[in-house]
Amino acid sequence: MLLYLTLLLPLLGGAVLPLFHFRTVKKRAIYVESVVCLTSVLVWVLLLTRQNTAYPLYTLMDGLTLTFRVDGLSCVFAGLVSLLWPLASLYGFEYMTHEERPNHFFAFYTMSYAVTLAVALSGSLFTLYVFYECLTLITLPLVTHKQDSASARAGRKYLTFSITGAAMAFVALVFVHHYGHGTDFVLGGVLDAAEVAGHETLLRWMFLLAFVGFGTKAAVFPMYAWLPAASVAPTPVTALLHAVAVVNTGAFAVLRVIYYSFGTDFLRGGAPQAIALVLACVTIVFGSGMAVKEQHFKRRLAYSTVSNLSYMLLGAALMTPDGMVGSLSHLIIHGVMKITLFYCAGAVLVRTGREYVQDLRGYSRLMPKTCAVYTLAAAALVGTPPLCGFVSKWNLLTAASSAGGWMGIMAMVALIVSAVLTAVYALGPAFLMYFRPLNAELAAQVGGEKRDPGWMMLLPFGVLAVAMVVLGLWSQPLIAFLRSVALGSIF
Numbered sequence: 124m125l126l127y128l129t130l131l132l133p134l135l136g137g138a139v140l141p142l143f144h145f146r147t148v149k150k151r152a153i154y155v156e157s158v159v160c161l162t163s164v165l166v167w168v169l170l171l172t173r174q175n176t177a178y179p180l181y182t183l184m185d186g187l188t189l190t191f192r193v194d195g196l197s198c199v200f201a202g203l204v205s206l207l208w209p210l211a212s213l214y215g216f217e218y219m220t221h222e223e224r225p226n227h228f229f230a231f232y233t234m235s236y237a238v239t240l241a242v243a244l245s246g247s248l249f250t251l252y253v254f255y256e257c258l259t260l261i262t263l264p265l266v267t268h269k270q271d272s273a274s275a276r277a278g279r280k281y282l283t284f285s286i287t288g289a290a291m292a293f294v295a296l297v298f299v300h301h302y303g304h305g306t307d308f309v310l311g312g313v314l315d316a317a318e319v320a321g322h323e324t325l326l327r328w329m330f331l332l333a334f335v336g337f338g339t340k341a342a343v344f345p346m347y348a349w350l351p352a353a354s355v356a357p358t359p360v361t362a363l364l365h366a367v368a369v370v371n372t373g374a375f376a377v378l379r380v381i382y383y384s385f386g387t388d389f390l391r392g393g394a395p396q397a398i399a400l401v402l403a404c405v406t407i408v409f410g411s412g413m414a415v416k417e418q419h420f421k422r423r424l425a426y427s428t429v430s431n432l433s434y435m436l437l438g439a440a441l442m443t444p445d446g447m448v449g450s451l452s453h454l455i456i457h458g459v460m461k462i463t464l465f466y467c468a469g470a471v472l473v474r475t476g477r478e479y480v481q482d483l484r485g486y487s488r489l490m491p492k493t494c495a496v497y498t499l500a501a502a503a504l505v506g507t508p509p510l511c512g513f514v515s516k517w518n519l520l521t522a523a524s525s526a527g528g529w530m531g532i533m534a535m536v537a538l539i540v541s542a543v544l545t546a547v548y549a550l551g552p553a554f555l556m557y558f559r560p561l562n563a564e565l566a567a568q569v570g571g572e573k574r575d576p577g578w579m580m581l582l583p584f585g586v587l588a589v590a591m592v593v594l595g596l597w598s599q600p601l602i603a604f605l606r607s608v609a610l611g612s613i614f
Contacts, residue, residue: 126178126191126244129165130237133158137233141226148225152216155229159212162236166205170198177246177307186305189253192246194308195608196383196451200375201243203455207367207462208236210583214466215359217579221473222357224268231264232359239368242375248306248384251376252289252296255337259285262369265360266353277352284349288339292376295333298326299384308379310611312386319389326385331395333380334440335402340373341432344406351417351425358469361421362462370428371454374435378450382609387442399440400530404537406433411544418480420468423548424461427504430541431457437534438519445522447609452602453515456594460504460512463587464549466580467497474574475565483552485561492575494556496584501549503591506542511594516542518602 136158145151173193180189193201215232219225238258245251259282267278300306302322303313319326339346350370354361363369381387390396410430417423431453438450470493471477471486487494503510506517516538523534575581594601607613 125165125169125172126193127180129162129169130191130241130244132165132237133162133233133240134237136162137230137235137237140230140233143226145226148216148220151225151229155216155233156209156212158233159209159236162240163205163209166201166240169193170202173198186300187249188247189250190246190307191241191244191250192308193244195604195611195613196308196375196378197244198613199451199455199605199608200371201240203371203458204236204239204243204367207458208363210586211359211363211367211462213579214362214469214583215357217577218357218359218469218473222268228265228268228357231261232363235261235265235363235368239372242372245379246307248296248299248308248379251379252292255292255340255372255376256289258340258369258372259289262360266356268357268360269355273355277349277355280352281349284339284346288336288346291332291336291339293336295329295336295380298329302326303384306384308383310383312382312389313384314386314389323389324393327390327393327395330380330385330390331398333385334377334395334399334436337376337380338373338402338436340369341377341436342370342373342406342410342429343402343433343436344409347406347410347429350429351413351422354419354421354425358421358465358472361425362465362469367458367462370432371435371458374432374439374450374454377436378439378447381439381442382447391442396440396442397530400437400534403433403437403440404533406430407437407537407541408544411541411548414548415544417548420471420478420480420483420552421465423480423552424464424468427464427545427548428461430545431461431504434515434519434538434541437537438522441522441526441530441534443522443526444606444609445518445525448602448605449515449519449522451605451608452518452598455601456503456511456515459587459590459594460500463496463500463584463591464504466583466587467493467500470576470580470584474576477565480552480555482562483555484559486556488561489565489573490575491573492581492584494553496588498550498553498556499588499591501553503595504549505546509592509595511591511598514595514598514602 178191182188241254267274342350414426438446503512
């Protein structure tokens with residue numbers, strides 16, 4: 124009952140929002156934040172009182188039941204989402220004062236929370252696939268919110284790539300259902316050895332289809348183009364798209380497919396594993412290189428996301444417990460770092476109207492708090508110790524080293540090359556902010572007035588800045604929990 128209430132509250136709370144005629148912006152903000160915060164409280168009650176119990180919702184036909192389960196992997200993704208969504212909503216209240224149709228925006232924004240949680244709490248591959256598709260549909264109005272030609276193009280691209288990826292994943296779902304003991308998630312996989320006999324090669328290629336299909340939302344090469352295009356959406360949308368909801372759903376689904384559907388013992392060592400790892404490495408280096416080249420601030424961060432999502436896919440494709448720990452740690456830590464970076468870019472856009480990296484010269488004098496938080500997040504993204512980015516990148520490097528062979532060496536090279544490129548594209552704007560003079564025209568325009576945003580934007584900045592430091596200095600409990608999940612000690 125608690126699980127269903129947790130999913131229904133944001134879904135219904137968002138659905139009925141357009142029916143209300145809020146007299147003030149403050150009243151709408153209180154309503155939305157109350158729904159989101161109460162949902163997050165329910166999520167944590169659910170996670171802390173979890174039992175290894177399946178919650179069937181609806182049986183479509185024999186073997187295809189919408190089922191929810193709160194296991195260790197669910198705790199990781201649902202926990203991350205539940206902590207970041209209230210901060211994202213709070214940030215959005217101030218940001219959306221400059222945008223049209225706020226009721227429409229917050230309705231879909233809140234309903235997206237429900238669908239993301241449904242993905243996180245899915246108990247079977249069939250359930251995950253259904254809500255994976257629903258997430259595309261519920262977030263499409265957010266991508267196209269501005270309703271201009273650029274948003275329409277971004278929406279078409281987002282829909283085309285997402286549906287194509289889902290179609291590929293659906294084919295793999297059919298094969299798992301046919302050759303497995305149902306589609307419920309079981310650590311180690313659900314394939315039936317007797318049914319699989321003689322079809323091993325075919326099923327491994329079906330895994331690769333699922334890797335690329337579900338990996339489309341994680342922007343794996345060559346299915347990445349929708350992500351930079353989606354940066355035309357309002358920043359609260361891009362922050363969640365690129366840091367929490369949609370993109371992490373892709374990485375989360377790939378982890379489920381590898382470790383809980385096909386099983387690593389079945390997949391490890393074949394050509395499909397090698398191809399999946401190569402695709403992840405190519406995407407890591409390609410995304411970093413494109414970020415160095417890109418001068419639009421939000422699109423630069425979008426290409427950074429393309430690269431960093433494949434850090435998670437790389438860890439998953441190593442198909443070892445260490446690889447899973449590295450993938451999950453980066454899923455959490457990258458979410459914290461990247462949502463912070465997008466918040467900074469959004470604050471610059473709202474407060475000064477500037478969108479390009481070269482416009483950031485001298486901004487430390489104009490927006491000192493925003494620039495300080497950006498620099499901290501950029502240093503963490505590079506992997507500077509003792510900040511949190513170092514922790515996840517260290518876990519991935521050690522996992523690649525432990526894997527050995529040419530695949531382990533290739534993974535290590537890709538991670539190191541990307542780290543160098545990350546230093547260039549992430550710290551470059553910070554250099555401009557602190558070591559270049561403020562644009563004379565802009566300085567005259569603002570008259571020396573500070574342009575940092577209000578408390579509803581600054582509070583998420585502060586919370587996330589503290590989180591980046593804490594996750595770096597005291598990461599041992601988190602990593603121990605993730606290792607227990609990877610080893611199956613926590614169900």
